[in-house]
Amino acid sequence: MEAATAATAAMVWFRKGLRVHDNPALDAARRGAGRLYPVFVLDPLYLRPDPAAASPGSARAGVARVRFLLESLGDLDARLRRLGSRLLLLRARDDDVADAVCAALKDWNIDKLCFESDTEPYALARDKKVTDFAMASGIEVFAPVSHTLFVPAEIINKNGGRPPLTYQSFIAIAGEPPEPVLEEYSELPPVGDTGEYELLLVPTVEELGYGDISQEEIPPFRGGETEALRRMKESLQDKEWVAKFEKPKGDPSAFLKPATTVLSPYLKFGCLSSRYFYHCIQDVYRSVRKYTKPPVSLTGQLLWRDFFYTVSFGTPNFDQMKGNKICKQIPWSENEELFVAWRDGRTGYPWIDAIMIQLRKWGWMHHLARHSVACFLTRGDLFIHWEKGRDVFDRLLIDSDWAINNGNWLWLSCSSFFYQYHRIYSPVTFGKKYDPNGNYIRHFIPVLKDMPREYIYEPWTAPLSIQKKAKCIIGKDYPKPVVDHETASKECRKRMGEAYASSRLDSNPSKVKPSNLSRRKMSHGDQDASNSSVAKLLKTSRSE
DNA sequence: TCCGGAGTTGAGTAT
DNA sequence: CATACTCAACTCCGG
Numbered sequence: 001m002e003a004a005t006a007a008t009a010a011m012v013w014f015r016k017g018l019r020v021h022d023n024p025a026l027d028a029a030r031r032g033a034g035r036l037y038p039v040f041v042l043d044p045l046y047l048r049p050d051p052a053a054a055s056p057g058s059a060r061a062g063v064a065r066v067r068f069l070l071e072s073l074g075d076l077d078a079r080l081r082r083l084g085s086r087l088l089l090l091r092a093r094d095d096d097v098a099d100a101v102c103a104a105l106k107d108w109n110i111d112k113l114c115f116e117s118d119t120e121p122y123a124l125a126r127d128k129k130v131t132d133f134a135m136a137s138g139i140e141v142f143a144p145v146s147h148t149l150f151v152p153a154e155i156i157n158k159n160g161g162r163p164p165l166t167y168q169s170f171i172a173i174a175g176e177p178p179e180p181v182l183e184e185y186s187e188l189p190p191v192g193d194t195g196e197y198e199l200l201l202v203p204t205v206e207e208l209g210y211g212d213i214s215q216e217e218i219p220p221f222r223g224g225e226t227e228a229l230r231r232m233k234e235s236l237q238d239k240e241w242v243a244k245f246e247k248p249k250g251d252p253s254a255f256l257k258p259a260t261t262v263l264s265p266y267l268k269f270g271c272l273s274s275r276y277f278y279h280c281i282q283d284v285y286r287s288v289r290k291y292t293k294p295p296v297s298l299t300g301q302l303l304w305r306d307f308f309y310t311v312s313f314g315t316p317n318f319d320q321m322k323g324n325k326i327c328k329q330i331p332w333s334e335n336e337e338l339f340v341a342w343r344d345g346r347t348g349y350p351w352i353d354a355i356m357i358q359l360r361k362w363g364w365m366h367h368l369a370r371h372s373v374a375c376f377l378t379r380g381d382l383f384i385h386w387e388k389g390r391d392v393f394d395r396l397l398i399d400s401d402w403a404i405n406n407g408n409w410l411w412l413s414c415s416s417f418f419y420q421y422h423r424i425y426s427p428v429t430f431g432k433k434y435d436p437n438g439n440y441i442r443h444f445i446p447v448l449k450d451m452p453r454e455y456i457y458e459p460w461t462a463p464l465s466i467q468k469k470a471k472c473i474i475g476k477d478y479p480k481p482v483v484d485h486e487t488a489s490k491e492c493r494k495r496m497g498e499a500y501a502s503s504r505l506d507s508n509p510s511k512v513k514p515s516n517l518s519r520r521k522m523s524h525g526d527q528d529a530s531n532s533s534v535a536k537l538l539k540t541s542r543s544e
Numbered sequence: 545t546c547c548g549g550a551g552t553t554g555a556g557t558a559t
Numbered sequence: 560c561a562t563a564c565t566c567a568a569c570t571c572c573g574g
Contacts, residue, residue, distance in 0.1 A: 166571075167552080248553030295552040304552080368553060419569040423554040430554080500569075 009192055010112040011037040013101055013130075014087070015123070016147055017116040017270035018072045019225040020079050022180035024144040029114040030185070035192030037108060038080055040073060041090045041097045042200065049209045054343060055360050055396070056210060062396040064363030065265075067205045068223035072269050074202040075224025085188040089200040098129040105130075105139060107195060112140040116270065119145075119152055119313045120402045149177035149274050149306045152313035163314030165326060165417070167295055170307045180275040219362040221265060221398065228266035232277060235261040242284045243291040245298045252368035253435035255358065255443065259366060261298075264399035267305070278302050308407035319406045320387060326416045329506075330499040332378070332385035339384050341482045342377050343392050345445075348474075348481035351431035351457060352376050354444040361444070363398035371412055372425045378413035379496055380424040381488040386413035414496060421496040424489050428457045447477050 010033035012026045018040075020026065030036055046060045046069075056063040077087035093099040105113060113134050118127065127143070134141050145151045155173060156163050164170040221227075236242055250259035266272040281298050285291045294300030317323040321330070341347050345356035355369045370393070376382065377389045386409040393409070394400045410416035431440070438456030442449040448459060450470040455462035460474045460481060467473050474480055 166550095168550085169572085246552080250553085252553095297552095300552070371553070414569080418551080419571085420551085420554085420567095422566095422568055425554070429556090496569095 007034045008032055008112065009035040009037065009108060009110050010114065010189075011039055011105065011108070011110045013113065013115040014038065014040045014076065015115065016118060016268070018076045019228070019271050019273060020076075020083070020185070021225065021229070022146065022182070022273035022276045023116070024146045024181060025114040025116045025142065027181055027183075028142045028144070029112065030188050033112070033189045036085060036189040037088055037104070037110065037192055037194075038085055038188075039088045039090060039101065039104060040076075041092055041100045042203075043092050043097050044095055047203075047208055053395075054340075056216070057395065060395065062360065062363055062398075063205060063210050064219045064361070064396070065398045065400070066208065066210070067219070068221065068265055068363070068398045069269065070202055070205065071223030071227075072225070072271050075226050075271075077202060079225060080188065083185055083188040085191055087202075088191070088194060088197075089202060090197065091200060098126050098133075101130050102133040104197070105134060106137065107197070108192060110139055112142065114142045114144075116147055117143040117145045118147065119309060121319075122402075146273065146275070147270060148309045149278060149302060150174055150310070152306075152310040155306075155310045156314045163311045164307075165311065167304065167307055170310065171294060171303060174303070174306070177275055177278055180273055180279050217361050219364065219398065221262060221362070221364060223265070223269065223271065225266075225271045228263065228272035231261065231266070232263060232272060232280065235263070236280055236284050239284050239288055242281065242298055243288040246292055246296040247301060247367065248296060250366060250368060251434045252355075252366035252372070253431055253440035254366070255440055262364060264401075265364065268399045268401045274302050274305065305401075305404060309403045312403035312406060319390070319402070321385070321415065324416075327410060328415045328419075328499065328503055330413070330415060330496070333383045335382065335384060338382045338482055339377075339388055341479070342373070342382060342384070342389075346479050346482075347376070347427075348460065348479040349376070349427040349457075349485075350438065350441040350445055350448055350459060350478075352427045354441045357444040359393070359396050363396055370408070372427065372430055374409060374412035375425045376427055378409075379421050379492050381427065381483055381485060381492060383492050383495060386410065386415060419500075421500070422493060424492070427485055432457050445478070447472050 010029040012029035017023055017025065026038070029038075043060075046058055047066060048058050050057065050059040053059060058066060061069070073087065073089070077089075080086050090100050090104060093103065104110070113130070115127070118124070131141050131143070152163075155170070158173050159169070164173055247260075252259070263272055263277065267274055267277070278299060281302075285299075291297065292300075294303050311326075312318040315324065315326055318326075321327050342352070342356065345353035345360070347353055347356075352373055355365050355373045358365045358369070359373075374386070374389055377384050378386050390406060390409040393405050394402075397405070407417070411418045414421040432438075435441075437453050438448075438451075441456055442451075448456060448470075451459050451462065451472055452466060452470065455466065459467070459472065459478060462470070462474070464473075472478050
């Protein structure tokens, strides 16, 4: 390896981790570099409007998240420019991000490539392509884990090769997270020559072709590191609130002033470092006498995030039911009509529909609101596959995160982690206890805004004269309920009971052979690990 | 192998 | 109005 000289060219490739603070990849790239190339590759699949999609946005992301990403990139560029650098925006080659990075590595004679490690399956495949190319070209590669508090592979190793499957066992094994990089820079090495490359400016959503949505309600969350740090400081200023924070006690109907920090989108894109956030919360804790603890506390939420990252990293086929060892096999029903009603906020249950409309417009809703609609779609009312709901959330949430989204759908559908399927959220009474007047519903479903308080959660029970007076005829201006909650939830409980009984039969078939290692019969072959490092880790797991 | 306790976030009712 | 209890009940884990 050549010694670092003034001529050394380093590239920091941004994907998540769209920040300057606590960024080990950027920190490593700048050290000893004569030229620094901060790169982000625009992916048309992520950004290009898809007219065939169910709601405004691209094939991969709703327009709220597209906007959030663009704002984050603009802010990153501005912050880099303040340090004498800039963001080099490239276009993917034939819709392939990895190819664009490889080409730039070669054309700019890069000596060292740094990027934040990403444990999601699609990212692992993309990054392997780039890493293989770099290695073959003699380019040094540095890919630190800095998206999560801990290194998922290390936790799995410490746990004997298998991911801890309960929060408490995760906590017991994790310990304290590493300290963030707290050093602040006054300048970065100059950007090197980019030759013939066309460097793009950060486009606006309008420039990308989303012009027709300008009349829409714009989500109240701006992307970017600057906004992330401002928002975090604002939340942490209220020390009493931080010290008393208990996640399950939050109000899911609060939308003017949400009951949580709404820092999840910033953590998702890495505008905010989870380690820095953790560190700052600890500072607040040190200044108060008493404070809540995991799992309900603020730090507890960051640990939940790491929990799901770790389990997802160590569980083959984590994002599906089939071939997923930790997922209950449940015969979900197919019903496109009911699914579409749920997706589009037309179930006839105002509480459910308001949440789905907030999702489509804002790309964010409170955690308990997500619980409500996820339960309704799956084990509570419609008995539709959690993977269908997962896909909707995955596209529309501005904070959608592969590990956490899948983990929570597994949880809510009682497919894994949580099994008390008799506990069903009521689409009527759950929201009502927080917001008896239905202000949340009135905001997101304007057609119901004049429905009297006593009918707002069940407008189909309002006498026709009242419906007329409220200018909202049920069945015409707003749909009738697609199912009756009483009968539907009863049926769901029954079917869950049957699925559980059948899975007990599968896992304990009245002792076959003690040497038989297979715990559960799989109709779809074996669980070939989607990434080999996990497969190796799993092989070391002890047998009993 | 069996038993008891724990598990971030249910609903309904009583105090 | 916040808290506590009941209801009916799941799996997982550790002893």
